[in-house]
Amino acid sequence: xxxxxxxxxxxxxxxxxxxxxxxxxxxxxxxxxxxxxxxxxxxxxxxxxxxxxxxxxxxxxxxxxxxxxxxxxxxxxxxxxxxxxxxxxxxxxxxxxxxxxxxxxxxxxxxxxxxxxxxxxxxxxxxxxxxxxxxxxxxxxxxxxxxxxxxxxxxxxxxxxxxxxxxxxxxxxxxxxxxxxxxxxxxxxxxxxxxxxxxxxxxxxxxxxxxxxxxxxxxxxxxxxxxxxxxxxxxxxxxxxxxxxxxxxxxxxxxxxxxxxxxxxxxxxxxxxxxxxxxxxxxxxxxxxxxxxxxxxxxxxxxxxxxxxxxxxxxxxxxxxxxxxxxxxxxxxxxxxxxxxxxxxxx
Numbered sequence: 001x002x003x004x005x006x007x008x009x010x011x012x013x014x015x016x017x018x019x020x021x022x023x024x025x026x027x028x029x030x031x032x033x034x035x036x037x038x039x040x041x042x043x044x045x046x047x048x049x050x051x052x053x054x055x056x057x058x059x060x061x062x063x064x065x066x067x068x069x070x071x072x073x074x075x076x077x078x079x080x081x082x083x084x085x086x087x088x089x090x091x092x093x094x095x096x097x098x099x100x101x102x103x104x105x106x107x108x109x110x111x112x113x114x115x116x117x118x119x120x121x122x123x124x125x126x127x128x129x130x131x132x133x134x135x136x137x138x139x140x141x142x143x144x145x146x147x148x149x150x151x152x153x154x155x156x157x158x159x160x161x162x163x164x165x166x167x168x169x170x171x172x173x174x175x176x177x178x179x180x181x182x183x184x185x186x187x188x189x190x191x192x193x194x195x196x197x198x199x200x201x202x203x204x205x206x207x208x209x210x211x212x213x214x215x216x217x218x219x220x221x222x223x224x225x226x227x228x229x230x231x232x233x234x235x236x237x238x239x240x241x242x243x244x245x246x247x248x249x250x251x252x253x254x255x256x257x258x259x260x261x262x263x264x265x266x267x268x269x270x271x272x273x274x275x276x277x278x279x280x281x282x283x284x285x286x287x288x289x290x291x292x293x294x295x296x297x298x299x300x301x302x303x304x305x306x307x308x309x310x311x312x313x314x315x316x317x318x319x320x321x322x323x324x325x326x327x328x329x330x331x332x333x334x335x336x337x338x339x340x341x342x343x344x345x346x347x
Contacts, residue, residue: 094279096112110145112258138263
């Protein structure tokens with residue numbers, strides 16, 4: 001039986017005690033409730049929406065043709081994909097920011113997402129049939145990170161150099177993607193143009209399976225690396241003295257970050273700024289230390305779900321790609337972070 005233990009511990013029987021912070025538990029519950037509310041709104045709003053009273057029947061398979069089409073083909077898959085993509089990007093950003101100890105060291109800022117997008121575009125359109133899209137995304141992301149690591153001259157340690165190198169690598173990756181758009185046939189280029197801005201439209205259950213298989217397989221590894229990362233934020237020397245193996249932990253964390261981000265990009269395109277903002281929001285709400293991987297996943301999923309709801313329901317635009325909405329919000333937040341780091345003298 002699960003019950004709160006002394007000193008903020010969650011006990012499982014009489015043998016296992018897990019340290020928890022009440023504010024983290026409360027925050028997680030609130031985020032889950034907000035995510036469920038957003039999911040219900042996504043499925044029920046609009047002229048094609050399923051009435052809230054009929055959602056349970058639709059989930060049970062006892063629904064009409066319209067409700068089944070909306071749930072199984074139109075909105076259900078993109079909702080599940082969006083939640084998975086947001087969770088993957090949130091965890092990816094939390095891992096990378098923890099490794100670099102840099103609030104600006106997120107995958108989209110330093111070119112990882114752009115590299116994954118270029119790799120996915122090349123695999124999908126120029127190497128179709130020979131290289132799977134997720135593999136192309138992973139290879140593109142890994143190549144982008146290798147370029148950033150080498151070009152800074154200091155690995156991932158220098159904040160200012162990391163941002164500058166990331167901007168340069170992202171520009172190169174975006175140029176490759178745009179070349180693919182220009183080089184391919186017009187009908188394929190139209191679809192790719194929506195993809196490179198980050199889109200959940202026309203996603204199917206195959207995309208949902210792809211992202212959730214990646215997330216599910218990596219969850220145990222993410223859980224194992226969480227504690228060493230939290231210790232590592234106190235400094236490599238102290239982490240080594242406590243047996244945390246900081247070099248190995250960083251390598252594993254960066255690898256997991258690359259695979260998670262590449263998996264998200266492979267099914268939804270390079271969604272901007274979720275990996276930057278989600279870990280920061282999680283950390284600021286709880287005011288705690290450590291990577292906050294679970295909360296970053298929940299915040300990322302919620303941000304994606306809300307952005308996709310806006311993309312579907314706002315009346316002023318004709319279903320813009322969801323990445324444009326995340327870019328608008330994330331750009332403002334990035335400006336705030338840049339100003340704060342500049343005032344601190346770290347840029």
